[in-house]
Amino acid sequence: MEGGGLPQGFEATPNNLEPFWMPFTWNRRFKEQPKLITGADGMHYTTHDGREVLDGTAGLWCVNAGHNRRRIVEAVQQQVAQLDYAPTFQLGHPLTFQLANQLVQMAPQGAFDHVFFANSGSEAVDSALKIAMAYHRARGQGERRRFIGRERGYHGVGFGGISVGGITNNRRMFAELPGTDHMRHTFDLKEQAYSRGQPDWGAHLADDLERMCALHGAETIAGVIVEPVAGSTGVLLPPKGYLQRLREICDKHGILLIFDEVITGFGRLGSGFAAEYFGVTPDIITLAKGITNGVVPMGAVMVREGIYDSVMAGAERGGGTIEFFHGYTYTGHPLACAAGLATLEIYKEEELFQRAARLAPVWEDALHNLKGTRHIKDLRNLGLIAGIELESRPDAPGQRGYDAFTRAWEKGLLIRVTGDIIALSPPLILDEGHIDRIFQTLKETLEETD
Numbered sequence: 001m002e003g004g005g006l007p008q009g010f011e012a013t014p015n016n017l018e019p020f021w022m023p024f025t026w027n028r029r030f031k032e033q034p035k036l037i038t039g040a041d042g043m044h045y046t047t048h049d050g051r052e053v054l055d056g057t058a059g060l061w062c063v064n065a066g067h068n069r070r071r072i073v074e075a076v077q078q079q080v081a082q083l084d085y086a087p088t089f090q091l092g093h094p095l096t097f098q099l100a101n102q103l104v105q106m107a108p109q110g111a112f113d114h115v116f117f118a119n120s121g122s123e124a125v126d127s128a129l130k131i132a133m134a135y136h137r138a139r140g141q142g143e144r145r146r147f148i149g150r151e152r153g154y155h156g157v158g159f160g161g162i163s164v165g166g167i168t169n170n171r172r173m174f175a176e177l178p179g180t181d182h183m184r185h186t187f188d189l190k191e192q193a194y195s196r197g198q199p200d201w202g203a204h205l206a207d208d209l210e211r212m213c214a215l216h217g218a219e220t221i222a223g224v225i226v227e228p229v230a231g232s233t234g235v236l237l238p239p240k241g242y243l244q245r246l247r248e249i250c251d252k253h254g255i256l257l258i259f260d261e262v263i264t265g266f267g268r269l270g271s272g273f274a275a276e277y278f279g280v281t282p283d284i285i286t287l288a289k290g291i292t293n294g295v296v297p298m299g300a301v302m303v304r305e306g307i308y309d310s311v312m313a314g315a316e317r318g319g320g321t322i323e324f325f326h327g328y329t330y331t332g333h334p335l336a337c338a339a340g341l342a343t344l345e346i347y348k349e350e351e352l353f354q355r356a357a358r359l360a361p362v363w364e365d366a367l368h369n370l371k372g373t374r375h376i377k378d379l380r381n382l383g384l385i386a387g388i389e390l391e392s393r394p395d396a397p398g399q400r401g402y403d404a405f406t407r408a409w410e411k412g413l414l415i416r417v418t419g420d421i422i423a424l425s426p427p428l429i430l431d432e433g434h435i436d437r438i439f440q441t442l443k444e445t446l447e448e449t450d
């Protein structure tokens with residue numbers, strides 16, 4: 001086990017913890033009772049007080065190949081020693097091209113031919129929305145500027161992402177961009193409770209898109225963005241036939257279909273991408289997280305054949321020295337590319353996606369064995385994802401989830417909670433022993449939670 005212990009000269013006192021404004025965190029509570037991670041290896045984190053915690057969430061859905069992989073560590077070390085940083089505006093370095101080639105080769109249905117790099121899922125989403133607009137404009141349909149997302153969709157925290165996302169707190173706290181609308185989400189407890197895998201009920205919800213086309217005029221809609229499986233808002237699964245139906249409606253109206261695969265990409269469902277798993281080819285795919293195993297931040301957008309060419313052709317007509325007016329200082333950062341290339345090699349050589357597919361039924365059974373455990377209202381799963389919805393305490397919604405998170409942590413298991421829903425997404429290297437331990441610890445946790 002690597003790590004353990006705090007850096008020399010640093011003590012976890014409230015004063016020392018204060019200046020860091022923590023993201024998506026109950027800051028004041030954390031700083032009174034900090035949970036600090038100081039090392040990681042394989043399936044485990046080490047805490048500052050030297051405890052081992054089983055990683056039930058692959059960090060934040062990203063460490064698909066497990067922690068502290070030598071090959072990735074060495075690739076990044078070698079790269080930083082050779083080329084620490086290079087711009088990719090009107091210049092290039094070889095690794096970006098190599099990684100883009102690899103991604104195109106492994107892309108679903110062989111249908112994607114270009115990759116744009118960003119540094120996070122949020123940036124990938126905003127880039128994807130801009131690409132969709134640029135595509136329509138280049139084809140003389142510049143009036144297509146509207147985007148349709150879904151209730152309870154999560155597409156990161158950029159203004160584009162929160163606008164197409166369907167998270168109430170974003171809506172309450174921040175202004176959103178004009179020109180977005182939202183279909184209903186696909187979850188219905190009455191119809192889908194304890195469904196194993198994809199629910200049978202709910203394909204008709206895709207027809208919300210037809211309503212949006214009628215309401216706004218299909219000719220004003222640039223794209224529809226959905227997570228094939230919504231993760232961050234509590235593991236909401238696509239009903240059988242739902243994504244196929246969305247595809248049909250998009251085709252009918254010339255709307256681009258965007259799959260946000262920031263969570264589902266790189267093996268989470270037991271295939272490279274959810275697009276393959278569901279047999280539906282979108283026009284644009286956003287990626288992040290597992291692309292570098294979480295080691296260096298990176299996001300990416302893969303586009304289907306024709307999109308890049310259209311944008312290039314449109315720009316030719318317009319003249320100028322830049323076809324697509326968008327990019328980041330760190331687009332295709334050498335360290336991220338090095339981490340990405342090493343990560344993809346590991347996925348391939350260790351056949352981790354196949355491993356996830358093999359373990360998915362074991363995972364499903366272990367999850368559904370929790371049925372009847374205290375507080376549980378619903379269990380849902382797909383691939384190596386699980387959602388455990390708890391009855392909320394009427395006096396304090398979210399409190400039970402938070403208590404379960406803290407209690408599980410103390411018992412040596414990392415889970416993720418959104419409100420009163422627990423989400424699990426372990427590294428794909430886990431084995432059956434880890435699965436037993438995750439669900440046994442969870443059972444004990446819930447039995448002891450108020």
Ligand code: PMP
Binds near residue numbers: 123154231262288289
């Ligand atoms: N899209 C989806 C589907 C996500 O799950 C996330 C992160 N959980 C994002 C976008 C945003 O990614 P990031 O936090 O890297 O900006």
